[in-house]
Amino acid sequence: MLYVEHLKKSFTEPVRNVVDLVRRRRHRFFAVNDVSFEVRRNQVVGVVGESGSGKSTLGKTIARIYEPDEGRILCDGGDVSHVKGKRLLDYRRKVQIVFQNPYSSLNPRRKVQSIIGDVIRLYGLENEISVHECLEAVGLPKSYSERYPHQMSGGERQRVALARVLALRPSLIIADEITSSLDVSTQMQILKLLKEVREGYGLSILFISHDVAVVNYISDKVLVMYGGKIVEEGLAGEVVKNPLHPYSQSLIESVPDPFIGWNPRIPDFDEEKKSVGCIYSSRCPFASEKCFARHPDFVNRGDSHRIACYLYG
Ligand SMILES: Nc1ncnc2c1ncn2[C@@H]1O[C@H](COP(=O)(O)OP(=O)(O)O)[C@@H](O)[C@H]1O
Ligand code: SF4
Ligand SMILES: [Mg+2]
Incomplete structure (x- = not known):
């Protein structure tokens, strides 16, 4: 609709x-x-x-x-x-x-x-x-x-x-x-x-x-x-169980687990340090040279799962 x-x-x-x-x-x-x-x-x-x-x-x-x-x-x-x-x-x-x-x-x-x-x-x-x-x-x-x-x-x-x-x-x-x-x-x-x-x-x-x-x-x-960008899209169960984008992974891994306690995994970042190329490049532990050149297009994984990341190119 x-x-x-x-x-x-x-x-x-x-x-x-x-x-x-x-x-x-x-x-x-x-x-x-x-x-x-x-x-x-x-x-x-x-x-x-x-x-x-x-x-x-x-x-x-x-x-x-x-x-x-x-x-x-x-x-x-x-x-x-x-x-x-x-x-x-x-x-x-x-x-x-x-x-x-x-x-x-x-x-x-x-x-x-x-x-x-x-x-x-x-x-x-x-x-x-x-x-x-x-x-x-x-x-x-x-x-x-x-x-x-x-x-x-x-x-x-x-x-x-x-x-x-x-x-x-x-x-x-x-x-x-x-x-x-x-x-x-x-x-x-x-x-x-x-x-x-x-x-x-x-x-x-x-x-x-x-x-x-x-x-x-x-x-x-x-x-x-x-x-300001969508970096991953998919069925709820799939994205949460199997997040593919590095940001989704850190976001989902940082959910507090009642059995192991608070486990924040989002890397620190400096407000002033703006990403060039990929929107996540300034914080991404996997960033390589091409990540700094241009924000990646979406890559499809299965019918309804898509990720904007060069790791899946
Ligand atoms: N009315 C506004 N004027 C100027 N900047 C704004 C306004 N609303 C939101 N922003 C800025 O836009 C960005 C996104 O904000 P927002 O949409 O509220 O994010 P979220 O809801 O995910 O926390 C932030 O940097 C925020 O400071
Ligand atoms: S495109 Fe590069 S910087 Fe962006 S999330 Fe993927 S690996 Fe990280
Ligand atoms: Mg809000």
Whole structure:
């Protein structure tokens, strides 16, 4: 249902020195740099990578909170990369984004009744769906419609945020670190709920998280992101069991193992040391001469597994 083709989104870097300040020189960098992938109907696609890899920027660009610099976003066959007005509103109903901290996205001065009721009215859906139905869909009792956000736990607030999104019957939900601030058991409940609503509503989900274990649990397909690029893509079980890209390997090996304790394997890196050629070259223990010349193209391994690395050329 969603195709992303060569998507790019850049930001201007903060001014770093006096020379740049005086010359009014501003450097741009690509937070999302030539990203392509597909989300099928009823599929959960996980995006995993360390903080700063561009996951949220990717989510926000797809949700059209940001306008892409280059590339295309195709939804149900239509190009929505630069749509405006009514078409943008229609697209934003179809593709909904939920963030990590529901406390900041739910108005603290309004009861759940009006938090959810407002979006129902905004889209004129009063005859199609009620606040109580939305609450039921996320496993909250009707009485919660009378509560304010501060009268609920973190997990319950996240359920309300999901209920508000489900009210619009979206085709795709972009879930950006939605379980990251929750304790482990609440996290599990929200993940199970997400699986249920996906089945119940026939939804597609773009599930963004820095947590490999969580992404593996929920996703059918996984995209590993580093420095604004996808470096590996494949079926969840396959990528996590058999990561091929050196970055995926270090990311997955660094998942804390309860039996052996914390085992961080990501090599240290210097913020100032930028990669040339391959996006991972400044940190990669296997980098050779050609890695510094040009970022590698994708190489296919099997039907749905692809890696951007010269080791597999
Ligand atoms: N609105 C913004 N303005 C400028 N830089 C930004 C903005 N949003 C994100 N960035 C930068 O883009 C990069 C990717 O950020 P982000 O997409 O938030 O990564 P992630 O979600 O993977 O942690 C980071 O270097 C971040 O500082
Ligand atoms: S292309 Fe080279 S630098 Fe990049 S990940 Fe592969 S081996 Fe490492
Ligand atoms: Mg983020």
